[in-house]
Amino acid sequence: MLPIHSPKPPSSTTKATTTPELNSFERKNSSSSFRSQNSFVFPNSNRLWLLLVIVSLQIIILLMARGLPLSHRRTHFPSPLSYDHKPVQNPANFSTHRSKSANISISSTVSSPPDRCSSGRIFVYDLPAFFNRELLDNCADLDPWHSRCEALSNGGFGREAAGLSGVIPEGLVPAWYWTDQFAMEVIYHNRVLSHECRTTEPDSAMAFYIPFYAGLAVGKYLWLGYSSKDRDRYCEMMLEWIKDQPYWKRSDGWDHFMTMGRITWDFRRSKNEDWGSSCIYMPGMRNITRLLIERNPWDYFDVVVPYPTGFHP
Template structure:
């Protein structure tokens, strides 16, 4: 009976499982239903993806088919906002054309070392102290800068320029950092052969003509800075002065910046001689401008220069003229090497004078013109070629607005410089001085790394880029028409 009761069918099925077991079964059923719904949803999505062309895949294929973009420039934002006229590629020349010349600075001059002159990226040694009466805060902005150091200054600045590119395919202009003036300097004053004077220039042009970007344009989008006057590179006969660098055939299309240009050569642009003032900030510049504007000037005019042992030396005539008018004129005699490495006496003379006499130098222009104007003094020229057709990007095409011209022939015939200058009213002098001071930011070279305000270097490079861009645009337009 007991065994039979164990195998007897139950009367009610709900009594088969305990209550807890029933709840577990319900949970399992819900989970299965949830997983089934998810699986069904995934199947629907997969069918849609496999059955319909994917836009994302199409876009990906388009990207893969595009040409790779060029590597980003060092300063891409500046390229878009500040370099509207294009970018500059700087050639990495063999060291014999620049660095080696600096390293061998003791050999650049046949008489004494030029190592100080080429130091500090061309700025020269920093001055010790500052002249009495000048703002002491500006002492770090003053250097003994050599008049022929422009090649080094431009190279150092170009390497840090906002529009420099390391991708030649993106360049509008190609800069050639060859120190042509340093290379030829030691050969100018001794009995060297024409071949020796031409050697560096000849080697440089042979190297350039092997470069792919030269071959593309034959040099028409290339430019160079020559730290000496153009006449030092224009020898036409072997026995004449200087090198024949500019007259070499490969130079026929290269744009040239130089401290004095040939007025009849459209490929040359004159740039200011470097002065000793290199402001490190806009506040430095503003402080100096205010100082020269308010300076109390006690002399009508001044002459800074040395006499030369040549027949009818005009400098000697000016010096004598100035000594004879000692109540109105101040003389700083720079005979020999007295002013070679810089002296505060020169700047003080300009600061104390309304006008400064500017005869021609080794050529028609001279560094003293910019030293004079830096001090707020008004330059007096005796050769029109000393200022006309020179420095138009930095000064003005109307030199009469900021300078005085007295024909040297009149001076030789006895005309009084003092009387001519006294003929200008105080109002005329004030207006001319204001114009001179207005130009100061345009002809000084800021300290390397100072980007507060455009200076002579910036104006020069901007001008080169605009000119080369305009030169290329007609060619591009012609290609599109064809």
């Protein structure tokens, strides 16, 4: 008899499928791709709401603007049928209307002339003749070598220029003079006396002019061994006089000015043996504005004006 063999159960050849474990890099990639898909599918709600609000406001503003009456949207453009352009219903009133319009236009264009003295008026002191007029009367003694009378004639212009015919236009010949370079004090004094901005009421003046001929007074004493006291005498006497004036005391000379018809260095002697006068260095001159033909660039009270020319139209 054949032996009975119990057959062995067939071994299972099917193995359970195992899911491979993802490494950390693959997990990061998968999570980021998931988030990107979510952001694509679900947009940012805050941005969407902001966009909707802006669009809604624009629509509301547009509807409100379209709903305004036409008259409110044309405030800067008058209607063609304004008062001045209305058809004339009654021809008899046409001339009256034109005359009224003419009167209105004339009254609107006519205005008062501008005030040329709006910056203020000038009061001219009436100095004793010793400081100006007597110097001119003694013009022959102002220079140790020759008379100055001809140079200071004609209000400081000097004698009329001759020999200019054919050189300049004939109509301009009478306006030319042989004017001296140191005649500014006389010229300015004569001009300001007749100026439209001069006032004889000191209370209404903005500036006060001292008509002292400082250049003529010192010129004689610059030569031939005169002492420093001789060169300072006129200026010292003028300051003594001006300091007693009430309008000087009111401002201590800040609103006063004068002309000095020479260069500034003729009035800036610092030592007795030096050249010129010490007038500018005297205490009373500290606040006076000075018009000179050459100034000290470090002293703002010195104001330079041009040398007098020979042309006086």
